[in-house]
Amino acid sequence: MINESNQDRRGFLKTSGLLTGGALLSSLPFGATAGPGYHFSVNDTIKIALIGCGGRGTGAAQQALSTKQNVKIVAMADAYRDRIDDAYKSLMERGAKAADGSPKVEVPEDHKFVGFDAYKQAIALADVVILATPPGFRPSHFEEAVRQGKHIFMEKPVATDAPGVRKVLAAAEEAKKKKLNVVVGLQRHYQPVYREMIKRIHDGALGDIVGGQVYWVSGGVWQKPRKPNQTEMDYQMRNWYYFNWLCGDHINEQHIHNIDVANWVKQGYPVSCQGTGGRQVRNGKDYGEIFDHHIVDFTYADGTTINSQCRHYEGTYSIVDEKFLGTKGKIDTFGQKSALLLYKGAPLYVHNSKADGNPYQIEHDELFDAIAKGQYKFADAENGAKSTMTAIMGRMATYSGKVVKWDEALNSQIDLFPATLAWDAMPKSLPDKDGVYPIAVPGKTIAV
Numbered sequence: 001m002i003n004e005s006n007q008d009r010r011g012f013l014k015t016s017g018l019l020t021g022g023a024l025l026s027s028l029p030f031g032a033t034a035g036p037g038y039h040f041s042v043n044d045t046i047k048i049a050l051i052g053c054g055g056r057g058t059g060a061a062q063q064a065l066s067t068k069q070n071v072k073i074v075a076m077a078d079a080y081r082d083r084i085d086d087a088y089k090s091l092m093e094r095g096a097k098a099a100d101g102s103p104k105v106e107v108p109e110d111h112k113f114v115g116f117d118a119y120k121q122a123i124a125l126a127d128v129v130i131l132a133t134p135p136g137f138r139p140s141h142f143e144e145a146v147r148q149g150k151h152i153f154m155e156k157p158v159a160t161d162a163p164g165v166r167k168v169l170a171a172a173e174e175a176k177k178k179k180l181n182v183v184v185g186l187q188r189h190y191q192p193v194y195r196e197m198i199k200r201i202h203d204g205a206l207g208d209i210v211g212g213q214v215y216w217v218s219g220g221v222w223q224k225p226r227k228p229n230q231t232e233m234d235y236q237m238r239n240w241y242y243f244n245w246l247c248g249d250h251i252n253e254q255h256i257h258n259i260d261v262a263n264w265v266k267q268g269y270p271v272s273c274q275g276t277g278g279r280q281v282r283n284g285k286d287y288g289e290i291f292d293h294h295i296v297d298f299t300y301a302d303g304t305t306i307n308s309q310c311r312h313y314e315g316t317y318s319i320v321d322e323k324f325l326g327t328k329g330k331i332d333t334f335g336q337k338s339a340l341l342l343y344k345g346a347p348l349y350v351h352n353s354k355a356d357g358n359p360y361q362i363e364h365d366e367l368f369d370a371i372a373k374g375q376y377k378f379a380d381a382e383n384g385a386k387s388t389m390t391a392i393m394g395r396m397a398t399y400s401g402k403v404v405k406w407d408e409a410l411n412s413q414i415d416l417f418p419a420t421l422a423w424d425a426m427p428k429s430l431p432d433k434d435g436v437y438p439i440a441v442p443g444k445t446i447a448v
Contacts (some may be wrong), residue, residue, distance in 0.1 A: 046371055049075040049126035049150075051141055051227075053087035055134030055156055060185070061087070063361050064130060064153070065096040065104045067368040070304045072098065073105045077113040077122035078133070079237060085114050116421040123148050128371060132423050136160045136417060139167040142381070149178055151371050153364065155185040157256045157388040158381065160248035162412035165389045172381035179376040183367045184384035186260050188368065191359035197331060198264055203349055205340050206326025209265055212306045214258035215319045216250070220312030223286050224314045233423050233431065242288025244395075245416035246426060249290040251277075251398070252318040252391040255310035259394070260387035261322045261334075262298065262306045270298035270306075270384050270393070272405045277398030279407055279439060281313045289429050289437040296394040308394060399441030403428050412448050 023152050052075055064071055069218050073091065078084045088107060096104040113121045119141050129145045131138060131154035132267055138158045146150050152175070159165045173436070175182050188194045201209065215359045240246035247253045263269055275296030282292040295309035306324075323332050329342045340348040371375040393409040396402075418427045431437050440447065 003382065006300050008204040029346055044070065044372070046071045046128055046368060047074045048072065049122040049129045050087065051075065051077045051122055051131050051154075052133030052137075052436060053078040053080075053083040053130055057130060058087040058090050059360070060132050060153060062094060062096075062129050062363070063364040064089070064128075064368065065094075067365050069368040069372045070098060071368060072102075073103060075108060075111040075113070075122040075125040076107050077118035079114070079116055081112075081114045084114065088112070108195060120144055123150060128153070128368075131155065134237075134239075134246040135253060136164070139164040139171075139401045142168055143171040146175045146178065146180060150182065151181045151367070152381075153183045153185070154381075154384070155366060156240060156260075156384060157248060157252050157391060158184065158384045159388050159392070160244055160246065160252060160411055161225070161244070161392065161414060161416045162389065163415045164417070165385050165392065165410065165423050166379065168234070168381060168385040168388075172379070172385060176379055179372055180369060181376060181378045182381045183362065183363050183378050184380035185360075186209045186257060186380070186384060186387065187359040187363050188257060188261055188334075189264070189280045189380070190363040192356040192362075193334055193353050194264075197334060197338060197340065197349075200328070200340060200349060201265055201324070201331070202267065206324070206330065207327070207328035208302075209324050209326050210304055212262060212265070212304075212322065212324035214255075214262050214306060214308050214322045215257040216256075216258055216310040217317065217319045218312065219314040219316070220292070221250075221316065224262055225286070226435075231423050233418075233425055233427060235281075236288075239288060242286075242290050243427065243429060243431070244289060245292065245418065248388075248392060249294070249307075249314060249395050250386065251291075251294040251296070251310050251416075253393050255294070255308065255394075256387055256391045258310075259298070259308055260318070260383075261389050262308070262324075263383075263390060265324055266300050266304065266306070266324075268300055269301050269390055270406060272403055273393055273397045275308075275394060275397040276401070276442065285431065285435045285437065289405055289421050289439060291398060291440070294394060294398045296397055298390065298394065312392065396447040399440035399442065399445050399447035401445075402448070406447055408448055414446075 008197035048064055048071055050057055076084050091105045098104055123145050128151045131141045135157045142154055158168045202298045221241055226235050273296050277291040279292050296308040298306045321333050329340055330350055331340055336353050341348040390408055393404050396409055397404045429437055
């Protein structure tokens with residue numbers, strides 16, 4: 001998937017680890033010793049542990065069960081028992097069966113682990129782990145899965161602050177040494193329209209990319225009311241989307257998809273950014289500490305600026321897409337009518353998306369196929385960490401109102417994670433007597 005004739009691109013890939021269509025690596029060389037969890041027969045059962053049993057975790061588990069391989073979910077872990085029960089019920093109701101007629105979900109009670117440390121026990125029982133908790137836990141969970149030598153599917157984003165990103169980058173290097181396949185849920189890398197269009201862009205169809213816009217503009221997400229006598233930790237965990245130690249703000253949790261596409265198209269990561277943001281519509285105490293809009297200019301090493309927009313406003317124009325401008329032409333959408341166009345409108349290439357398939361399923365199909373064949377093919381964690389860092393850097397810019405540079409962002413010592421994880425422990429961001437959380441003020445807040 002690397003064009004060896006393109007020296008500039010090859011040099012970038014060597015230094016950054018960003019590979020189109022997922023980080024596709026080579027199979028194990030003949031005679032090499034595979035790491036833990038490798039399978040050399042398609043008849044072997046691949047045991048899966050689900051870490052994080054909410055909606056996304058349940059969906060990812062179902063996609064794993066829908067692959068062609070002989071897979072079985074054998075362990076589940078979550079901070080909450082009710083989430084395990086809901087996920088288990090949902091997966092069992094779908095009734096997935098192995099080739100021998102046995103259920104693909106076999107999780108006895110003593111393989112259902114509850115609590116903040118539950119992930120360690122579940123990981124130990126599996127060949128492959130699905131990491132789908134709120135993003136703030138991802139660095140520690142990924143680090144542990146690598147330590148135990150497991151193949152990994154982990155959802156995006158992979159961290160919520162710079163210390164977490166650095167932890168993921170360090171674990172990613174260990175995963176490479178152990179030849180552990182790692183797929184990150186930036187599923188556009190597994191979506192045929194993105195793979196085909198961006199390959200053509202990298203091959204020069206649009207010339208040099210000189211600008212672009214990326215969007216996640218929507219109405220926002222759920223919110224759960226505070227219950228009587230609920231601890232602060234429980235409230236924030238149940239409303240994880242609205243607290244930065246858990247979510248990283250929606251520029252990180254959702255908009256990372258589009259920001260990652262910008263990095264993919266530009267074959268690099270921005271050197272600096274500046275932006276603006278705030279709370280205009282979703283500004284009540286029920287929305288925690290995050291902004292409801294962010295607008296960021298990301299500047300890349302060649303001087304190109306990509307504009308990024310995300311917001312949560314109900315009843316307004318919505319768009320989740322990416323547009324890029326080249327010296328020869330442009331692309332206005334990666335949707336069903338995706339086309340590379342000359343500036344006068346004539347198409348250079350039109351993509352037929354009808355047979356593309358579901359990218360959420362494709363990423364699991366390719367991961368489990370590689371594992372079943374004993375192949376080492378995927379190392380997505382480095383790019384996942386750096387695209388996460390790009391989104392966090394954008395948040396740093398909107399919160400502070402300052403120009404933020406890549407190196408200072410990546411080396412930030414601001415650690416959002418609580419000192420102690422316990423239901424009666426206190427997170428670092430706390431409400432005042434009226435239940436209002438501190439909100440970043442550009443020009444005053446130190447965010448880097």
